[in-house]
Amino acid sequence: MNVYHGVEKFQFNSKNILTIGTFDGVHLGHRFLLNRVNALSKKNNGVSTVVTFDPHPQLVVAHENRGPIKLLSMLDEKIELLSRFGIENLYIIPFDVQFANLSPNEFIQYYLKKSIGLLGVVVGHDHGFGNARKGNITTLFDAFAKNSVWVEQLGQYTHDDNLISSSVIRKLLLDGKVVHANEMLGYPYSVKKQVVLGNKRGRQLGFPTANLDIANSDKLIPGSGVYAIKCNLQGKAHIGMANIGTRPTFGDHETSLEVHILDFDGDIYGKDLGVQFIIKIRNQIKFENPTDLVAQLEKDKIKVRTILS
Structure with a gap:
């Protein structure tokens, strides 16, 4: 072209x-x-x-x-x-x-x-x-x-x-209705951003995450919640789960996009990561303690494998 x-x-x-x-x-x-x-x-x-x-x-x-x-x-x-x-x-x-x-x-x-x-x-x-x-x-x-x-x-x-219109699709994505939005797009909605250093809290919990830099961007980020996602790293397809929100369990207030890639533990800081949103699996939840959060993440991981494997 x-x-x-x-x-x-x-x-x-x-x-x-x-x-x-x-x-x-x-x-x-x-x-x-x-x-x-x-x-x-x-x-x-x-x-x-x-x-x-x-x-x-x-x-x-x-x-x-x-x-x-x-x-x-x-x-x-x-x-x-x-x-x-x-x-x-x-x-x-x-x-x-x-x-x-x-x-x-x-x-x-x-x-x-x-x-x-x-x-x-x-x-x-x-x-x-x-x-x-x-x-x-x-x-x-x-x-x-x-x-x-x-x-x-x-x-x-x-x-x-x-x-079908762009404004309708934007609203669907902001409401977390990515399946319907993807049907109207004709392909999975994706966000590609650079992986930046986070607080490494996910790694401490046994769920290392890639933190995407979504600050000061005109790109639409779907509504808060946990999503089943697909991504590609070094030519290899991966599945995972993405959390969008303010991490209420830890009292954070800034919205973040964190991606846990299943069966992957490489160093991708500073690299661009493209994430395809497939389906929202649950809303954001404030847990009483990190142990309850980890228990839910284990359930989320099983659900993601069931949906995408």
Whole structure:
């Protein structure tokens, strides 16, 4: 996949058949669009293309009644996913306040017509673009009415009669409903972070953990609880359990992500660890003492082996 990051690096191509969006998570709804773009590109000797933005617009422009957004996919993850699903050209537009203030027609003229080029454009059922998302399918039809560019809008995509969106998936993950979230994503949700030194309390309890650095990150961390997880170390697949929370048994207040990898005791400090969340097995519990905690961890380990082995 060709990746063009920044307008000065864009390569104009009149054969681009493109779709536009943030594509956070590249979920099944997004892939409904991508599949159509791929099919049209193949049929018309075009080039399957995505136009996206970095950083995510909601990290730049405040929205009423919305708190700070956390992302399902960081830029490197989004690039990997789009490449995996067959996209040939990816144009990444730096999103800032100046860009946010462009009118829909300014975006079409400068970016789509002049800088990127296109043979066709496919958008989702609720697509909006330009300042305050004032641009819509009618804007696109009007802009390309005199050009040999076709415009297509797809219908609403649902999974098991449920509407799929990045915001719905974020809420599911924050509620610990990773199984449902993974179904909508079409793959296991994952977090990849550097392993940092912790207080080594897990090792003292007989359950050494890899502490992932989740501070000051825009990546969404699932809700508190204990999860069955999968990970890969040095090319070998492992299973384990992850605890997300404040470690109430020990009076801690800062949220942490700790991973106990079953049948592994290597030194991975300073290395990046990718963790796939498979299912939440229980809520966070405050135990009366460390002995009770260890007894529960033993039960958790058995449950994880049963689920993932």
